[in-house]
Amino acid sequence: MEAFIQADQFNYIKEQARTIGQAKANSTDKGVVNAVREMSIERTMNLFDELTDEQKQVLIKMESIQDREDYESFLQYVKQFVIPFPLVSEKTVEKAFPKVKKLKQPDLNLVDLKETVYLRWEDLGTNRTYMLIPKENKLAGISGFLEPSAHKGICSICNGLEEVSLFTIEKKGKMRGTYSKKGNYICKDSAVCNHNLKSKDKLHDFLENLK
Known part of the structure; x- marks a missing residue:
């Protein structure tokens, strides 16, 4: 089966x-x-x-x-009947983040793909955090900055009471050369966050709110 x-x-x-x-x-x-x-x-x-x-x-x-x-x-x-997170290729990741040069690839050996609702990894060299979120049979990419400090709070992705950090993204403003920031608190530990997710609704809301 x-x-x-x-x-x-x-x-x-x-x-x-x-x-x-x-x-x-x-x-x-x-x-x-x-x-x-x-x-x-x-x-x-x-x-x-x-x-x-x-x-x-x-x-x-x-x-x-x-x-x-x-x-x-x-x-x-x-x-044994759980569908694992897709084995993403280098091209898949690059397609999700077309504007990022020298993109660090996720190490899939570090995660249990059958317990991964969304994929998240860090590039310590650039201090950026990347996510691949499944939606409508595709993988949506989002990247930003995750603050190193953490405190107890509600995660905007899994809604769990966990150690959370502020995740922010930068968007180009309407005026040339200007930028705006949007952010939400999310679990510091992505494994904990994935474990807490019992529905993708909050995950998709998180994605939409940062667009």
Whole structure:
């Protein structure tokens, strides 16, 4: 069977599976546990516009989670059906950032592509941060500056309460030779940010707001 789960959907499935495990661990009321289990399965199924019977059988295995070991086994099983982030080529990256000379390429060996909703990397030489964001079957590129300092706050990409830094981009102003800056606070750690993303909605909003 082909992979059919997006990385953000996988994060959501993790959350629902964890909810079942927590209900089992924290409640002795079978009615409560069954209600939580049914709700989590329903929410998981509703993530998808359409599912084959075979795909449903993959997800329904969530109902057998009893403890942490079951939870980990379920995630390991489901992960084989996750669609990885595209293996971007040098040309793909250059196409996303046509105005950047001597563009540093991302090191895909440093990330788990099946847990990558969007790709982010830094060029320490130029102090620039680059992102590739999937939208409408394409990869949109955005680059800017990420401040080195961080504080606890809400990330505008994943909406998580994490260590965040200000990410800013420069845009040409209406007057010749002028520039304007736009920015938002985002997770300092892109792996944490990707892990928190259970939908691409906020990610796409972030992209639109910086245009």
